[in-house]
Amino acid sequence: MFTFFEFVYNNLIIIGIIVVSLALSAFLLRTFLKEFLFNRRLNVTQNILRNFTSLKDKRPSFRSLYKVVLPLLIPVVFILGVVRNPIVYDGHVNYVHTKDDILNIRENFNSKFYSTPLRTTDDVDTEGNIKAQLERSPEVTGSFGFMGTIEDYLITQTDKGVEVTTFKDDDLDHSHSLSFFPEYENVFIEGINTTGSNVVVMGYTQYDDESEDYTPYTFLKVYDASEDFEIVHRFKIHGPPSNISFNNNRLIVTTNQYLPFLRGDFELDDFLPRLIHNDEEHIELYSKIRHIEGTQPNNFVAVFHIHFDDFSHDMTTILTDVNTQSKISGNSIYLLSNSYEFSQLSDYLELEDPIENYNSAFTKLNVNAASSGVHYFRTRVLEGTPLEDNGILAQGNLTMAFLENETDDETILVAHRFSTRLDVFLSESLEDIDAVRSIRRHENLLLIKTDDNTEKGYNIAFPAEMPLVDLDNYYFPPENVIFKDHDTMLSMHIQEGRIYVTPHIKSDDEYVRLEFAQIHMASYRINTFSRYYSLNDIYYRQSDRVLRIPRVITTNDEMDEYTTEIRVMQFDRSDYSFNTQFNLKLPQTMHEIEPFVYRMHRRGNFTYHITPGGIAVTHNNEPSEILDYVTFD
Amino acid sequence: MFKLKVPKESRARIRNKLKIVDSKQYEYVLTTDKNEIEDDKINIVFSEEQAGKVNRMLDSIVKGEDIFITVEGEKGLKHIESRKIHYFMIENEEVIANLINHKFTVKMKLYELEELLQNKYFIRVSKYALVNINKIDYIKPAFNSKLLLLMKNGDTVEVNRRYYKAFKKTLKL
Numbered sequence: 122m123f124t125f126f127e128f129v130y131n132n133l134i135i136i137g138i139i140v141v142s143l144a145l146s147a148f149l150l151r152t153f154l155k156e157f158l159f160n161r162r163l164n165v166t167q168n169i170l171r172n173f174t175s176l177k178d179k180r181p182s183f184r185s186l187y188k189v190v191l192p193l194l195i196p197v198v199f200i201l202g203v204v205r206n207p208i209v210y211d212g213h214v215n216y217v218h219t220k221d222d223i224l225n226i227r228e229n230f231n232s233k234f235y236s237t238p239l240r241t242t243d244d245v246d247t248e249g250n251i252k253a254q255l256e257r258s259p260e261v262t263g264s265f266g267f268m269g270t271i272e273d274y275l276i277t278q279t280d281k282g283v284e285v286t287t288f289k290d291d292d293l294d295h296s297h298s299l300s301f302f303p304e305y306e307n308v309f310i311e312g313i314n315t316t317g318s319n320v321v322v323m324g325y326t327q328y329d330d331e332s333e334d335y336t337p338y339t340f341l342k343v344y345d346a347s348e349d350f351e352i353v354h355r356f357k358i359h360g361p362p363s364n365i366s367f368n369n370n371r372l373i374v375t376t377n378q379y380l381p382f383l384r385g386d387f388e389l390d391d392f393l394p395r396l397i398h399n400d401e402e403h404i405e406l407y408s409k410i411r412h413i414e415g416t417q418p419n420n421f422v423a424v425f426h427i428h429f430d431d432f433s434h435d436m437t438t439i440l441t442d443v444n445t446q447s448k449i450s451g452n453s454i455y456l457l458s459n460s461y462e463f464s465q466l467s468d469y470l471e472l473e474d475p476i477e478n479y480n481s482a483f484t485k486l487n488v489n490a491a492s493s494g495v496h497y498f499r500t501r502v503l504e505g506t507p508l509e510d511n512g513i514l515a516q517g518n519l520t521m522a523f524l525e526n527e528t529d530d531e532t533i534l535v536a537h538r539f540s541t542r543l544d545v546f547l548s549e550s551l552e553d554i555d556a557v558r559s560i561r562r563h564e565n566l567l568l569i570k571t572d573d574n575t576e577k578g579y580n581i582a583f584p585a586e587m588p589l590v591d592l593d594n595y596y597f598p599p600e601n602v603i604f605k606d607h608d609t610m611l612s613m614h615i616q617e618g619r620i621y622v623t624p625h626i627k628s629d630d631e632y633v634r635l636e637f638a639q640i641h642m643a644s645y646r647i648n649t650f651s652r653y654y655s656l657n658d659i660y661y662r663q664s665d666r667v668l669r670i671p672r673v674i675t676t677n678d679e680m681d682e683y684t685t686e687i688r689v690m691q692f693d694r695s696d697y698s699f700n701t702q703f704n705l706k707l708p709q710t711m712h713e714i715e716p717f718v719y720r721m722h723r724r725g726n727f728t729y730h731i732t733p734g735g736i737a738v739t740h741n742n743e744p745s746e747i748l749d750y751v752t753f754d
Numbered sequence: 755m756f757k758l759k760v761p762k763e764s765r766a767r768i769r770n771k772l773k774i775v776d777s778k779q780y781e782y783v784l785t786t787d788k789n790e791i792e793d794d795k796i797n798i799v800f801s802e803e804q805a806g807k808v809n810r811m812l813d814s815i816v817k818g819e820d821i822f823i824t825v826e827g828e829k830g831l832k833h834i835e836s837r838k839i840h841y842f843m844i845e846n847e848e849v850i851a852n853l854i855n856h857k858f859t860v861k862m863k864l865y866e867l868e869e870l871l872q873n874k875y876f877i878r879v880s881k882y883a884l885v886n887i888n889k890i891d892y893i894k895p896a897f898n899s900k901l902l903l904l905m906k907n908g909d910t911v912e913v914n915r916r917y918y919k920a921f922k923k924t925l926k927l
Contacts, residue, residue: 152895156894156895159893159895159901159925160892160893162925163887163890163892163893163925166887166925166926167890168775169755169756169774169775169816170887171774171812171813171816172888
């Protein structure tokens, strides 16, 4: 019933024409019946009067009934006249079939959107949009990492490629160097993952401002350890990646492809999403593309799904606006776009302001866990515009969209929570929040930080409400030490020799609020570093509460000699501080990169220390003594 | 006007010979059985062999003696039978009698003609027109609750909204 009313509301003119044509038909039918009765009665009367000159029945021919049906053709003629290529409408999505459908959608949108003198197509910065899209780094989630193991092989990522080392107790041997895509320049290796006997290496081309021929690709190469690390599969995905997720042996990649309609040499076919598997190219079909109603049709958001069990793959494409935000969570992909609700009259008239409502379209797509299928699921249109950069929070069973509703004198941030079927079950206005810097979730706590660095917490444990939480009295679970705002906070406070940890740590018996834990780093020399630490540089193991920080220390006044070591620090729960246990000095030949990402791997009695320059092994009983090492040249 | 009361098996045949249409409101009972006569009606009892004569009698009952109207033509005054007149229409303050191919001026007022011809199945359809029902070829509904009468001479006469109900009543609609 709601859908019917929604349809009526959205199509007042068409409904109006149908009502008028039905009324006209009813009037003509009444006239026809009147004519029929009058003439039949005239005939009877004249016969009573014994006027037999007209013996034939005086009644309108039933053939004239066509006049009654004629008005019913008006809506059909109208729809055929206005919509040259009827596009199938389903919910908030238009299905397209051909390239012309896309061009018509664009023309139809632009004729309304740009009909206002406030906007002209000159405002569209084609090159700027392309550049912004290319410069954006993809958000990578899932189990792509710096290293992986297959039986006795330790596979590690370096800046140049991927190195394979055999490891057996304290014996290390460099085995293979896996070339990635030497034929392409500027390929950034995002990470590696091991699945069965396969090593999956993923990377993408980094934006090169100076290269005119720069084309964004996402690459995958699959090496088989059982076949001497031969390449068994190659994948190349066109378009700038916006989200990458590797989980459960499956890869999901979303790409954003701006469609520069205003560029002279633009050919839509060239911008269709495509995937090349080995040497076979798969180009998206126009018939599989859907347009989200009301969104500016200037961008292809493509979702690629690759299943590494059988290397099958699929893709689906959504036509929507260039500023669409996207998130991958588990087997679902969420898109949030600006959606404009135009006045019905704008179909026919040029209006000063044709936009009746500024909305947001929240779209969900699913990938099939058992196969490689990607399926569009549903779109919800909500009042308000997406919050910039932080519009979607999708994590586990939590799916939220953050929109700004503008009233006459203020802008209110509204948080919407969705069910798995994308039904809105909670819309909460979050007052006194403006200029949001970040939104994150910690268990049942939603934390929103504003530009002035104040943070507010909301309890999301309940489906029907989202109460504000006093963070002074809120305590994180005891064993969960998380580095807070790793990039900014660490870089700032490490200069003072301190690292912030989560603001609240629970002791065994009572809750204690802790601002930060001190890390004693008196010998640390800041000027040896060319960049700040990030979370990747610091390796914290929850199981033994040991923090391992890679360090590079100059050893002379000229600062041209230096040593590299791993500072191993134990978290002491009695005074909430990290205390140095020992420094593991790494061999000179592992010094090449500074600062560097450090990882460790434990097997049996041995610990393997992995840096981009090499791998060193120690015995657990003598953790500061290097027994063997390999380097990657 | 007439009610035919004859045995069922001969009813269609006799009705065809008499050329009559049964009316719910009737003044005459036509029967082949004297037991069927109705006291408050005019009863005509006949045998089927007499149907031809009864038919001619019915003609004279219905049509009666025709009324002659004096009209003025190019060749002077003449009398014409009212049944030949399709309709009278006031044009330029003169009453015109419209026949199949001719028009004549009538030196009578329209209301006088209406009164004179009221039993001759002329009906007033507007302030300006008096129409012979037998000369209507076709009735066409028009907008605004009006009717257009297409006459057998090809002319069109409008039934005014004011006379619409009376016209319907005459046709017993």
